[in-house]
Amino acid sequence: METVLQFVLGVLIIAVGVAFSIGLHEVGHLLPAKLFGIKVTQYMIGFGPTVFSRVKGETEYGLKAIPLGGYISMIGMFPPRGANERAASNSTGFFQQMVTDARAQSQLTIGLDEDRAFYKKPVWQRMIVMLGGPFMNLVLAMVFFSIVLVGFGTLQPSTTVGSVSACVLPATSERQTCEAGDQESPGAAAGLLPGDRLVSIDGTAITSWEQSTEIIRDSAGDALPVVVERDGEELDLTLTPLLTERYVLDDAGETVTDASGSPVIEEVGFVGMGSAQALTPQPITSVPAFVGDNIVHTIGIVVNLPQRLYDVAEAAFGPGERDPNGPISVVGVGRVAGEIAALDSISLEAKAASLLGLLGSLNVALFVINLVPLTPLDGGHVVAAAWEGIRRFFAKLFKRKDPGPVDAAKLMPLTFAVVILFGGMTALLVYADIVKPVDIFG
The missing domain is CATH 2.30.42.10 (PDZ domain)
Known part of the structure; x- marks a missing residue:
């Protein structure tokens, strides 16, 4: 019974840590957005039905039923349709309709606050807003690993x-x-x-x-x-x-x-x-290099994700074993945390260090994944803003007409595809973590 309680405690610790990490990620977007005068209508942790919310000022703060992410809603994410696109507006294709609907929804959020729309803000401000979330995860990774390396130490x-x-x-x-x-x-x-x-x-x-x-x-x-x-x-x-x-x-x-x-x-x-x-215990100077090594390792997993996912599927639906260094879902992280907490062979100090290390690695993963240059990830919005800045720079350099804001609404088909892919990836990893979990203890 005690082992079961320890397992549940480990899972709960990671669940709270995940929610905390997601919450601060969104704070990383929220604070600069408000600082630059962008109107933020919602700050939500999770997806699906709203469990709890409270309106403070012009922003609704709340918790959703599925705590697997979060978001903030800023008005005017997409610019209105340009005059040169009117001919295309007659198209009734699925993806064109998706773009049109995204623009229309964006315009509905603006109301009388045109100057406070996201797309109206300077490129550098938009980039800071979108980079704020991943930056917060990087800070959290540094904090968690500092506690582990300096406070507890490494074996x-x-x-x-x-x-x-x-x-x-x-x-x-x-x-x-x-x-x-x-x-x-x-x-x-x-x-x-x-x-x-x-x-x-x-x-x-x-x-x-x-x-x-x-x-x-x-x-x-x-x-x-x-x-x-x-x-x-x-x-x-x-x-x-x-x-x-x-x-x-x-x-x-x-x-x-x-x-x-x-x-x-x-x-x-x-x-x-x-x-x-x-x-x-290690010196504080060892933390940046340690975090850097984690980032490089995580980038390697992301770059080789198709092969890694194939290996996961092969193990999940076949007799093979999971790669302990391969990708796992939040369910897998929770399971690992529970197994660590339930171990009788290691000290309470070692358990605490391991759980904090898991949270550090999780924040490194959030940092890297959110910088992938695909919408709806933060990296996709950063690339769109950067491309707008480059276009305007060269237009000014060659004394041409300002090309205006980049129409990120055109990326909605890509966003749709990425959401489908991430949904499938999550489903596969969750399934694999249930039927063929990673054995980190050999």
């Missing part, structure tokens, strides 16, 4: 022994378990136990696991005096590293190969002990 090798091998197995051995007749590992022979904290090796005070590894690798065959702390007391042990074969690893932890493609092997000192992982 790093500590100076505490996490495991001690019972025997010695060469790197080239196909076996992973010890058998009768195998040589006892130097660590086990010395009496090392999991939980021992390395104080010094051969008279050198140990401040990092890498430091102890360096000494051991260079001391094959030498009897090294070792001081460990066990249950609050210091013990003197003698550790004699054994010369053994190990694969050479690069900085990324990958096995180095020679010209023929064979793994490179070196002879080094070995004792058969592994480090316990511990949360180690």
